[in-house]
Amino acid sequence: MKPAPFAYVRPGTLEEALEALAADPGAKVLAGGQSLVPLLSMRLAAPSRLVDINGLPDLDRVRTDADGVRLGALARHADVLADADAGRVQPLLPLALANVAHATIRNRGTTVGSLVHADAAAEMPVVLRLLGGSVDVASVRGRRTIAADDLFAGPLESTLDHDEIAVEAFFPALAAGAGVGFEEIARRHGDYALCGVAALVERDGDRVTVARAGYLSVCDVPTVVDLTPALDDGLDDATLDAAADLALDALEPADDIHATADYRAQLARVLTARVLRAAYDHAGSRRAA
């Protein structure tokens, strides 16, 4: 339960960090470390070098404007969760962040780090994808923006190249007339969820114009399904059931030691209905307010 030896560098500028990363193909970035350090301790990963970005300036910022919320690479989950402006502009952030592990882990873990860790059981990757957000990455070769739909390559695999650092994530603001919901089922609160669902609903009066749901811990990668067609005739028990059917057609719940595929499918069904209704009501309450 001890990591294998590695070299360590703690750069003071982003340029130094990018050079250190580019110079060693076996190097990994260390931000909060709440997912990386267990992998190292269990020797599931053995990088030759860690580039610790915790000393870089300005990366801990949470910037919010009318377009959305921008999180620097060192913004800790706890800081984002406590940021009232961020939660007002995109209410799905605090809803989901409250389910990210325990408070102690949220104190150190970073939201951007969680995104590029690309764990299909994590909350924030699927939230980014549901909202159509993006991640800005930098390397010695330059900068680029990766849309959430292009970020997740496979289990624990993002599309960042080895010399790239995710420096910022962008979560778009919640549109007027839109609402969100989030719920997950875990054996114990704070554990990895057996299944979690986030929903985004846009309404025009009682009519549902957009309904999408994002699923964590169901497939190999964070998965978003468009459920709008199922709610064409409004939102009631029957159409919610149809929406769950539509979702399950697109999902492939997997067996693991925590839950059978059938149980997972049942959780996805129940949670889909719950979060769609919650998002629908949320959209209504925002319009009324």
Next chain:
Amino acid sequence: MTEETHDVRLHVNGATYDVSVPPRRLLSDALRHDCGLTGTHVGCEHGVCGACTVLVDGRPTRSCLMFAVSAQDTEITTVEGLTNPDGSLGPVQQAFLECHGLQCGFCTPGFLTTITAGLAENPSPTRDEAREMIAGNLCRCTGYQNIVKAVERAAELGSAT
């Protein structure tokens, strides 16, 4: 093969420790082996059990999920730093004593640090908030009931001072 080491200055409980550690030295191990502060206990060593929780700049943090080299320039508080200046038990420690909040004591340092920070943020938690406060820490002896009572008692003791 000799492993590279880094000279790190750790600030723990108001004291300074100059240590020379390999980069892979976990903060939990550095506290115990290099600083001699064995109050911090190491349980699961992958961030699940909470026994190794210390305060980093006042915030509860898993010391097994941090490297000692990353902890320079931070203020660390371990269970040894929770006593009153005169050496008597601090309010959370006193509450654990009064409420029988520990049996074997292995998990206790992590609970004490977590609750100390929790009460600093929320000095008078409801019972639900008290449970939430300790949700990230495992205890295999007590069944948690007396720990929840200890949180409430510590809040009383804290408000009396």
